[in-house]
Amino acid sequence: MNWTLEVVLVPVTDMDRSKEFYADKVGFTVDLDTEVAPGIRIIQLTPPGSRCSIALEHGMPPAPGTRQMAPGMLQGVQLCVTDIEAARKELTERGVEVSPVRHVGEKGWEDGKGDTWNSFLTFTDPDGNGWVVQEAPSELSER
Incomplete structure (x- = not known):
C-alpha cells in the first residue's frame, strides 16, 4: 500500500490575501476555490510539478482527534x-x-x-x- 502526502493545511487569517500571495507571488496553481458548505471555504493550490498541494481553509472544523493551528x-x-x-x-x-x-x-x-x-x-x-x-x-x- 502506498501512503502519499497530498495536502498540507496552511493556517491563514485572510483567504484572499493568502490566495494572491501563493498564486501570484509564489507561483502556485489555484486548483480549487469553493464554498463546500455555508461558511466553509477551501482554496487548494499546487506548486508547479508537485503532486502535493496546500489548502487554505475558513470555517472548517478540525478533523476529529486534531487541533486547529493558529495562523503563522x-x-x-x-x-x-x-x-x-x-x-x-x-x-x-x-x-x-x-x-x-x-x-x-x-x-x-x-x-x-x-x-x-x-x-x-x-x-x-x-x-x-x-x-x-x-x-x-x-x-x-x-x-
Whole structure:
C-alpha cells in the first residue's frame, strides 16, 4: 500500500490575501476555490510539478482527534527545486522577501551554496508561516 502526502493545511487569517500571495507571488496553481458548505471555504493550490498541494481553509472544523493551528504556526514545510538561484530570482522578481541562499557549514548556517542537498533559502507568507526551499539533484525530479 502506498501512503502519499497530498495536502498540507496552511493556517491563514485572510483567504484572499493568502490566495494572491501563493498564486501570484509564489507561483502556485489555484486548483480549487469553493464554498463546500455555508461558511466553509477551501482554496487548494499546487506548486508547479508537485503532486502535493496546500489548502487554505475558513470555517472548517478540525478533523476529529486534531487541533486547529493558529495562523503563522506552520513552520519548515520544505519545497525542492533543481536550481536554488533561479528559484530565488523568480521569487524575488515576484515580490517575495526571501533569505539569501545558505548552507549548513562548520559554524552552522553560512551564506552561499553548499554541496549536493545542502543549499537552502527561506521565506514567510503574510501570516508568518515559514517555508524552506532546498536544492535537490535534478535526477530526482523524474521520480
